[in-house]
Amino acid sequence: MTSRDSGRPVRWWVGIDGGGTSTRALVADAQGRILGRGEAGASALNQGVDQAWRHIAEAIAGAGVAGLQLRDCALGLGLSGTGVPAQLQGFVAADPGVARFALVTDGFAGLLGAHGGEPGGLLISGTGSVAEALLPDGSHRMTGGWGWQIGDEGSGAWLGQQAMKLAHAAFDGRATRGALADSVGAVAGTRREDLLAFCAQAGQGGYASLARLVFENEAGDPAAAALLDAAARALDALAVALHPTLPLALAGSIALRLGDRLSPALQARRVEPRGDAVAGALWLIQQQKNPA
Secondary structure (H helix, E strand, O other), rough: OOOOOOOOOOOOEEEEEEEEOOOEEEEEEOOOOEEEEEEEEOHHHHHHHHHHHHHHHHHHHOOOOOOOOEEEEEEEEEOOOOOOOOHHHHHOOOOOOOOOEEEEEEHHHHHHHHHHEEEEEEEOOOEEEEEEOOOOOOOOOEOOOOOOOOOOOOOHHHHHHHHHHHHHHHHEEEEEOOOHHHHHHHOOOOHHHHHHHHHHHHHHHHHHOOHHHHHOOOOOOOOHHHHHHHHHHHHHHHHHHHOOOOOOOEEEEEHHHHHHHOOHHHHHOOOOOHHHHHHHHHHHHOOOOOOO
């Protein structure tokens, strides 16, 4: 965990969940009463620290709490991309002057929310994918989360990349053209130049936007169904490597949609989360209140 405390009094306590697609804020007062919720664009650190702080501020402002100013806020931050030292250092250096913050990965914030700070595991697949566990001895373990460019198997961005690869193969005649490849073409274009242009600018969010096409074509295209099976196997592998027995919660739109495809062993460990990542981030910063 990375933290900073200006020493100034805190008026508002805020949880932030920031990923590759959106940023969510949950604002509470000193007594823990929830005052509002807000949302803004992506704040994953790999998309730029200035953007991250801007969208964090916009999400907090979107909560609609009268008189709220960042300088009076204590932020619990669960952000994607904190594992890259340069990104983390840049984000800390760009602090706009909040009263206090505690910063962890978005996955760890989700883990805290899912199990209320108690031991357990969390399998996350949304735009990206990762599995994290808080072990009985208090230690933290993580598997996956290597980033969409090279990893994040079973995630929305990964599914979108695989769908695009299928479209490339169909264009070349290396694979049978089916409904999924046609759907990718309808979004990205049907000429080689169109597909290359899409890939050149897609990024994590652009590829993740194609994941819905895989689900939409599952019933009519065996290639789409096979991709969903492969995504589920990848998520199984993350969870098994994480811990063999801890209770496991699922989070993220892709993980929840693939839940029925997970192995019976994982199904037997599955529990409903107590809360989400933004609740976990708020819980994190609330633990750092000064004694009364």
